[in-house]
Amino acid sequence: MKKVAIVSYGVLPYTSADEVGMWSDEATFKVTREALAKINLSADKIDTVILSSMDGLDGITISNALMAPAAGAFKKESTRIENGGIHCAVSAIAGILSGSADIVVVASSDTIKTDLDYVSNATQDSVFRAPLGFNQDQTFGLLATECLKNTDATEDDFAAVSAKNYRNGARNSLAHVKAGHEADEIKSSKMASWPLTDLQIAKPSYGAAAIIFASEETAKKLTDNPVWVTGIGVGTNAYFGSWEELSGNAGLEKAAKKAYEKAGIKNPAEDLDFVELANPFSAFELMAYETLGLCEKGKAADLMRNGATEMDGSIPVNISGGSLSTNGLNSSGVFRMIQAVRIMNGESEGVDIGNPKKALVHDSDMNISAVGGDSHAVLILEKGV
């Protein structure tokens, strides 16, 4: 079986819309150039460029036309995927395994500010949901209520899991939100979409990120520090479905199952050294503990309360600070893969979790769309295989 590795990355520190201060293609150029420079690779060696972006967020149709040359795509294959950076990674890996490419750049940027609630409303069907003003935050509230209804999780648990993410984000020099919000402050922040307060819902972050994938043979020539992709999975939820189907995280379940099978993971809580999860709202992290098989059904809050998912716990989740700390709407998946690579290569400041060998990275389009039809992607990354 041929293998694919992540061989380099470039990333801007994430910030607010007012502070990012550059064009989207300029930001994409900077991070791609940084990624190439790290491994002394010239842009002409790139075979394929895959961009993660959504026109609704950028206010430009076919926004990849502007962005692709900035990521080194002139005269090369290029495409754009709207579902997120790890979906781009899946396509990059498929290209390499099929033999059509040897070196693939996945790049993404967030520099354009827009009305996320409006864009999210525009992702809804025009018959039943969009006319009601339905959007992502309302989805998050409905799912969080379901979590309260069917598990022993409480509003205090939602605040505590948020505080864990903010604590980790405060240590991460690349994270957007470094305020280290504590549980009491989170719980008493303005109510956004009950049971979720304002600080429990990820806000847009601005920056850019690029990552380079290569075939096994090329990876070994380019770097002494390859991070290998040993499992991939993608899954999609129903848009119209029963509440059980819509709230059951079936897309993530399918994605994780497939990735685990490929990577030979039988017991995720023991086999994985850490997890980087796209958690656009507090309760989603607890829901995902169960879906990813990190705990038994109904035991997610216990897992968090026992400290198992803290940085010094048995299965750390979101050492980087997660989506609550950094939520690039186009680039979160690429950013999250880079966080995992940095942690595995010992490059993430203030992170001491021994010598991690195996990690799960997750991404989805939930932070923009809403309940139903959301697509989830999971990668298993490994060192020394």
Add this chain to the structure above:
Amino acid sequence: MTELTTNLQWNLHCDFSQPQGELYSQFMSALKDKVFLGTKIGEKSYFPVKQFCSTTYQEPEKVLESDGVGVVESFTIYNKKPSRVAFPGADLTVEAPYIVAAISVHNSSQSFFHFLSGVDIDNPLALLKSIKAGLEVRPVWAENRQGNILDILYFEPVSS
């Protein structure tokens, strides 16, 4: 190089039009008569109408009529004025905070979202308790119905 950076602002405005197809057109038309249509697909019923089942991947066999009575499955209390795509002829009148609920109409295999009113919005934990027990709700209809989803103003408890 100067450190000066400026911002350029713009706004996209573009009109769209989409055929509603036979089933959705029937559904919209029936709303004017306070009838909430669904479809039967295999052993399951779907309210509102659906052209296919995502799970079984089958087509509908027949159209079902109902009064729209259902059970609340989840809810959230949204605390902002929604930023919404414009739908000519379908004005949104809710004011924050308001409740959005997931509702199963007549044991529908498809959850439906709409506004919930007539409950104590200041006591969400009590509302959570009541939906755990099975809170039955019915649509409250607008006086002047246009044939769109906002012909239902909101749902309210059947017991109220």
